Amino acid sequence: xxxxxxxxxxxxxxxxxxxxxxxxxxxxxxxxxxxxxxxxxxxxxxxxxxxxxxxxxxxxxxxxxxxxxxxxxxxxxxxxxxxxxxxxxxxxxxxxxxxxxxxxxxxxxxxxxxxxxxxxxxxxxxxxxxxxxxxxxxxxxxxxxxxxxxxxxxxxxxxxxxxxxxxxxxxxxxxxxxxxxxxxxxxxxxxxxxxxxxxxxxxxxxxxxxxxxxxxxxxxxxxxxxxxxxxxxxxxxxxxxxxxxxxxxxxxxxxxxxxxxxxxxx
Amino acid sequence: xxxxxxxxxxxxxxxxxxxxxxxxxxxxxxxxxxxxxxxxxxxxxxxxxxxxxxxxxxxxxxxxxxxxxxxxxxxxxxxxxxxxxxxxxxxxxxxxxxxxxxxxxxxxxxxxxxxxxxxxxxxxxxxxxxxxxxxxxxxxxxxxxxxxxxxxxxxxxxxxxxxxxxxxxxxxxxxxxxxxxxxxxxxxxxxxxxxxxxxxxxxxxxxxxxxxxxxxxxxxxxxxxxxxxxxxxxxxxxxxxxxxxxxxxxxxxxxxxxxxxxxxxxxxxxxxxxxxxxxxxxxxxxxxxxxxxxxxxxxxxxxxxxxxxxxxxxxxxxxxxxxxxxxxxxxxxxxxxxxxxxxxxxxxxxxxxxxxxxxxxxxxxxxxxxxxxxxxxxxxxxxxxxxxxxxxxxxxxxxxxxxxxxxxxxxxxxxxxxxxxxxxxxxxxxxxxxxxxxxxxxxxxxxxxxxxxxxxxxxxxxxxxxxxxxxxxxxxxxxxxxxxxxxxxxxxxxxxxxxxxxxxxxxxxxxxxxxxxxxxxxxxxxxxxxxxxxxxxxxxxxxxxxxxxxxxxxxxxxxxxxxxxxxxxxxxxxxxxxxxxxxxxxxxxxxxxxxxxxxxxxxxxxxxxxxxxxxxxxxxxxxxxxxxxxxxxxxxxxxxxxxx
Numbered sequence: 001x002x003x004x005x006x007x008x009x010x011x012x013x014x015x016x017x018x019x020x021x022x023x024x025x026x027x028x029x030x031x032x033x034x035x036x037x038x039x040x041x042x043x044x045x046x047x048x049x050x051x052x053x054x055x056x057x058x059x060x061x062x063x064x065x066x067x068x069x070x071x072x073x074x075x076x077x078x079x080x081x082x083x084x085x086x087x088x089x090x091x092x093x094x095x096x097x098x099x100x101x102x103x104x105x106x107x108x109x110x111x112x113x114x115x116x117x118x119x120x121x122x123x124x125x126x127x128x129x130x131x132x133x134x135x136x137x138x139x140x141x142x143x144x145x146x147x148x149x150x151x152x153x154x155x156x157x158x159x160x161x162x163x164x165x166x167x168x169x170x171x172x173x174x175x176x177x178x179x180x181x182x183x184x185x186x187x188x189x190x191x192x193x194x195x196x197x198x199x200x201x202x203x204x205x206x207x208x209x210x211x212x213x214x215x216x217x218x219x220x221x222x223x224x225x226x227x228x229x230x231x232x233x234x235x236x237x238x239x240x241x242x243x244x245x246x247x248x249x250x251x252x253x254x255x256x257x258x259x260x261x262x263x264x265x266x
Numbered sequence: 267x268x269x270x271x272x273x274x275x276x277x278x279x280x281x282x283x284x285x286x287x288x289x290x291x292x293x294x295x296x297x298x299x300x301x302x303x304x305x306x307x308x309x310x311x312x313x314x315x316x317x318x319x320x321x322x323x324x325x326x327x328x329x330x331x332x333x334x335x336x337x338x339x340x341x342x343x344x345x346x347x348x349x350x351x352x353x354x355x356x357x358x359x360x361x362x363x364x365x366x367x368x369x370x371x372x373x374x375x376x377x378x379x380x381x382x383x384x385x386x387x388x389x390x391x392x393x394x395x396x397x398x399x400x401x402x403x404x405x406x407x408x409x410x411x412x413x414x415x416x417x418x419x420x421x422x423x424x425x426x427x428x429x430x431x432x433x434x435x436x437x438x439x440x441x442x443x444x445x446x447x448x449x450x451x452x453x454x455x456x457x458x459x460x461x462x463x464x465x466x467x468x469x470x471x472x473x474x475x476x477x478x479x480x481x482x483x484x485x486x487x488x489x490x491x492x493x494x495x496x497x498x499x500x501x502x503x504x505x506x507x508x509x510x511x512x513x514x515x516x517x518x519x520x521x522x523x524x525x526x527x528x529x530x531x532x533x534x535x536x537x538x539x540x541x542x543x544x545x546x547x548x549x550x551x552x553x554x555x556x557x558x559x560x561x562x563x564x565x566x567x568x569x570x571x572x573x574x575x576x577x578x579x580x581x582x583x584x585x586x587x588x589x590x591x592x593x594x595x596x597x598x599x600x601x602x603x604x605x606x607x608x609x610x611x612x613x614x615x616x617x618x619x620x621x622x623x624x625x626x627x628x629x630x631x632x633x634x635x636x637x638x639x640x641x642x643x644x645x646x647x648x649x650x651x652x653x654x655x656x657x658x659x660x661x662x663x664x665x666x667x668x669x670x671x672x673x674x675x676x677x678x679x680x681x682x683x684x685x686x687x688x689x690x691x692x693x694x695x696x697x698x699x700x701x702x703x704x705x706x707x708x709x710x711x712x713x714x715x716x717x718x719x720x721x722x723x724x725x726x727x728x729x730x731x732x733x734x735x736x737x738x739x740x741x742x743x744x745x746x747x748x749x750x751x752x753x754x755x756x757x758x759x760x761x762x763x764x765x766x767x768x769x770x771x772x773x774x775x776x777x778x779x780x781x782x783x784x785x786x787x788x789x790x791x792x793x794x795x796x797x798x799x800x801x802x803x804x805x806x807x808x809x810x811x812x813x814x815x816x817x818x819x820x821x822x823x824x825x826x827x828x829x830x831x832x833x834x835x836x837x838x839x840x841x842x843x844x845x846x847x848x849x850x851x852x853x854x855x856x857x858x859x860x861x862x863x864x865x866x867x868x869x870x871x872x873x874x875x876x877x878x879x880x881x882x883x884x885x886x887x888x889x890x891x892x893x894x895x896x897x898x899x900x901x902x903x904x905x906x907x908x909x910x
Contacts, residue, residue: 113764118631118632118633120763147771149771149807149808149809149810149812151807153800189814190814190820190822191810191824192821198824198825202806247841261855
């Protein structure tokens with residue numbers, strides 16, 4: 001009974017146009033799963049119900065991504081993890097790829113690599129398979145480029161058509177902000193000054209007006225059509241002065257410590 | 267050659283010094299400081315390793331001196347001829363734990379678990395001596411006279427350990443059980459189902475309460491039909507009366523659980539060596555349950571061993587580890603339960619052993635997050651056996667490396683390679699740990715010391731890594747990619763492949779650094795061409811990031827499209843040498859502290875010292891009193907003053 005109901009809800013879910021319509025369906029599906037005692041893949045649950053549970057969670061994950069709800073998405077991914085240990089699924093790579101991308105945008109690089117390690121450990125040829133996968137290869141490439149500093153490639157990869165599927169483009173906005181900030185921080189250190197006109201291209205901003213706005217938000221100084229970044233440098237120098245003062249103290253502390261240790265040894 | 271040498275000496279940590287190789291025209295003054303620095307660094311390195319070696323020696327020596335003294339009750343039993351036996355046993359002591367250690371290295375597993383063969387000849391004498399102790403001193407001469415039948419010998423060797431276990435229980439001293447465990451390696455080679463069956467049947471009587479345990483053991487090795495309580499077989503009859511009588515006497519009392527667990531471990535070893543993994547796995551899980559139910563502190567080191575083989579069996583069964591259906595996943599609850607119990611019982615041996623096994627278990631299926639959670643929720647016992655500490659550090663280093671916490675990983679892996687025993691039997695572990703350490707060093711932007719690659723024991727297995735280091739050092743992206751492609755299988759087998767792929771950015775950074783050191787000004791276009799980057803914009807972003815990460819000291823000029831290197835100051839003007847010096851001193855001091863902690867002191871010695879000190883103080887007080895009273899003045903002190 002509950003099983004048939006669940007199947008119905010699933011078909012409805014797959015064609016659900018928006019998160020708002022999917023949400024009540026999802027909670028109904030989860031209630032049914034709880035009735036079937038199939039919220040986790042325990043051995044007592046028959047396989048076909050397990051696969052229904054798996055599909056429910058997958059739909060939930062995709063729906064929450066479309067609604068840009070990372071918390072809900074992470075929850076679904078966590079619930080899916082034990083199912084994926086036992087069942088193959090068509091959507092697995094897509095969801096894992098989305099999860100990896102989410103981790104990148106949240107700066108969870110350690111989790112990203114832990115996850116990646118698990119994906120590639122399955123067999124010797126798995127790594128190539130993972131890398132060439134449409135959904136999994138994308139976040140891996142993005143991460144590599146971000147680490148290298150090839151921001152232009154990330155930018156290009158986020159353009160329409162390059163993204164493996166529509167769910168992935170949800171992250172594009174977050175990633176854009178992220179790389180823009182990265183570039184800005186690099187620029188503060190790397191350039192003594194920048195002409196406003198070329199900064200537009202550098203930061204992937206659409207117009208000079210937005211460059212001005214962005215520069216103001218970061219506290220850069222605009223003068224004669226150039227951007228100057230003095231405050232960061234100044235802060236650095238005062239910081240160093242402070243360190244120097246400390247240094248003599250550190251040396252004295254060290255020397256005293258050595259003396260004390262020597263005394264205990266001799 | 268000269269240039270290469272300098273570069274090797276000074277990894278990325280001291281970027282300025284590399285100036286030399288880039289700008290040969292200005293070598294003069296810097297060369298000077300270089301040599302000064304080189305001697306400073308090198309001298310220190312030698313000193314440090316020298317100290318380390320010395321400490322190890324001291325520690326080992328100390329233990330060597332200690333051991334005979336620990337068994338004074340044994341001394342009178344043995345005649346002079348057996349004295350040599352102790353030395354051999356010391357060697358045994360050194361070798362065995364190392365032997366089992368390299369089990370981590372998947373490749374060497376089978377070979378390394380088996381202890382070095384040269385021991386075969388040297389071991390029987392000490393065991394014989396121990397055998398004598400069991401059988402009372404009286405028949406010693408006789409035993410020596412009998413021509414030793416290998417089967418009888420093996421059974422005697424097994425039985426000789428009962429005495430050690432007995433003593434371990436009686437004196438509540440774990441070291442005796444450890445000695446019994448150590449002898450497994452020598453018995454192992456001669457072990458056959460028949461020998462073990464006979465040993466078991468001679469140990470247990472059919473009527474004893476633990477007979478069901480014995481029959482379980484017999485069934486496990488496929489000798490279920492052997493009856494219990496058998497007297498020493500016909501071939502032993504030559505050994506004459508006293509021995510048989512002795513046997514009866516022994517069986518009359520209850521067999522202590524330590525002995526039957528010991529026999530259980532021997533059974534595990536036998537099944538493992540004969541590759542009966544399925545049967546071994548079933549037997550081990552029973553044995554583990556039994557060990558769990560027995561709450562005896564003297565059993566600690568034995569039960570640690572039981573779990574060790576238990577998990578080893580699980581790993582060998584199909585489907586093999588990386589698959590999520592592997593039996594190692596199913597033994598996790600058992601191991602976790604064992605860990606819980608061990609912690610509650612303050613059973614350090616089992617705790618350490620099981621934590622290591624669990625970590626290994628998680629890493630085999632690449633469950634890094636779980637491994638990390640395990641580490642953060644448990645406390646590895648501080649005074650665990652050295653080998654377990656080394657393993658733990660290695661696995662922890664692995665976890666941290668995957669999580670990009672390279673500094674921690676480096677720390678743990680360095681400690682692991684240092685703690686790894688230097689004997690040949692643990693080579694597998696040293697190699698694996700060194701490989702990982704090198705990759706982590708590269709990821710941190712350091713270049714591993716070339717001397718490591720030259721060690722004869724490492725040279726061959728480290729060769730792919732040597733090529734890798736060369737490519738990273740030069741910053742040649744093309745070489746790097748070809749090396750990865752050529753040796754992908756090796757790297758995958760060592761499970762360093764994913765880590766190595768992360769090195770790509772380091773190669774690029776090194777390349778940029780070379781550029782920045784070689785040219786005071788270079789166009790982005792040239793950088794792009796030389797480093798094989800996609801485009802000029804790409805190069806610009808990468809260089810900007812490198813500047814921000816502090817890889818190079820330079821500025822970019824966007825309008826004219828070039829990178830301008832900044833003049834670099836003298837490192838000696840910074841606090842860096844001081845910091846390096848401080849780090850080393852701290853390492854030495856920590857080493858000293860650890861060595862002091864590791865030393866064993868004879869019991870109650872401090873009371874003697876206290877007494878001496880008390881006496882000395884009293885004498886002093888008397889003297890002071892005398893001086894005060896002026897007794898001494900006239901005799902000696904006063905006279906001299908007058909003389910002046």
